[in-house]
Amino acid sequence: MKSRIVLPLVVMGTLGAIALAGCKPKAKAEAEPPAAVAPASATAASAAAAPVVAPAEVKPFDVTSVPMSTAALPPFPFFELPAGAEGYHQDAKDFDRAWVIAGEELRAVEGRTSERWFPVSAANMSMLSAFRNYEATIKSLGGVRVDKVHPLDPAFIARNGGDKEALLKKLAIPNGHVTAPDETPSFSQYLVRTPKGNIWIALFFFDDDLNMSIEVVQEQAMEQKVALLKADEMAAALAKDGHIALYLNFDNDSDILRADSKPAIDEIVKMLSADGSLKVRVEGHTDNIGTSARNIALSRARAESVVKAISTLQISKDRLKPEGFGSGRPLADNTSEEGRAKNRRVELVKI
The missing domain is CATH 3.30.1330.60 (OmpA-like domain)
Structure with a gap:
């Protein structure tokens, strides 16, 4: 029997402060004459006539751009929870539909699913140590990060119906909340390509309690279990x-x-x-x-x-x-x- 991969603990050192230098504006070579100001009525008419711009479409993500993994995979769902986190939310289905972010695209996939989350404090971990532990383990299985957009990106939301809460629900983000893009780490989507099918793994943090979620989808066809009654x-x-x-x-x-x-x-x-x-x-x-x-x-x-x-x-x-x-x-x-x-x-x- 294959054993599950147990996450190693990453020892965190003290992070030094990073100073961000502000960018100085480039001086103009010479003064420019003031631009002509259109009459208010003309401006309003121009704005009213401006066409409504539809959300820009994105190029479909090419799954074959991710190299095929040669790693030996442990049993589904591939990862152990860290010590102290075992008693929190765990849900698995033999077959279901799930949504993933591939490049800048929202994509529906079907197969075996696993949804687990836990407060990082219960495992005596920080957000960063929890993220780096899982990311390192995913990469050891041949996983590649494939998301190019954050779930809270306004353009991404607009392209996918414009309803933020509905979109986050599709991505199985509990309570519709996910940490902001400027918080590192926040959301990351990985793909492991195998000869037997694709495996999608999402890591993200949500709510003020700093809960970490691990969502896994192993693409596969549904096994027909119910015969059709005539x-x-x-x-x-x-x-x-x-x-x-x-x-x-x-x-x-x-x-x-x-x-x-x-x-x-x-x-x-x-x-x-x-x-x-x-x-x-x-x-x-x-x-x-x-x-x-x-x-x-x-x-x-x-x-x-x-x-x-x-x-x-x-x-x-x-x-x-x-x-x-x-x-x-x-x-x-x-x-x-x-x-x-x-x-x-x-x-x-x-x-």
Whole structure:
């Protein structure tokens, strides 16, 4: 069995103060005549006529610009937490979508994910020592830093919808906060290219407590674990048990149905078309990650999305009743990812 890499402790010395010399303005060779001042009305008209400039597009990041790593990788998620930090936030999923910064581009990637963070004080480390420990270990695996823009950069935010809080949420930055760009270190994104797929690693610090986060995504295809139920099988289950659990795929923390859920929606439509008297309650259920209020709202929104998808295929909404129960009716223990995955479901209940 391969062992995990244990981070070495970096011994920090006293940092000397660095004086920043101000730049002197370059003297002009001779005085210039004052520029002509346009009338106020002309200036206002010119400003009103100025076209709105769209956010500049950036060149897509070339993954092949990063050399292929030849290092032997330890088991996922590749890094140990330092002593004292083990009891803090840890979350992992066998398959999910995550967002990374590649060059100046925001990029969606899918695969196995790990999200961990801890207060650096709990590990008796400074921000700088924690950052340098992880960066050194990432580089030892062949990782290359690939971010060319900070998440708080106004141009980056404008290019990606203009909503700072939504953007930081995509990047899995807790509470929507990340330390400012002038604080070193703040945010860094790395890529490890391997013959078996890309590995993306983000390091960042957030909130006043100086929490460090380590986000890892190992790109890979989803392993299909749920077989598609046919319309007649659904009908038989409803007739026998009165309800049936379906595992439809939504965007992360969203009510948007993914395209791979369409075959299941089509089978539901076939079942309802075959029995015009059948009415069902469409129930949304979540795991226990997040607040109760948020989970209830999300589960209700997902149930409504399923109803909308069905009703657009000529099934009357009068036969469908959406409800959201959040995490209140779990099918399995929420302490494991396997259990949480079983609890994230949509149920059809005969009414």
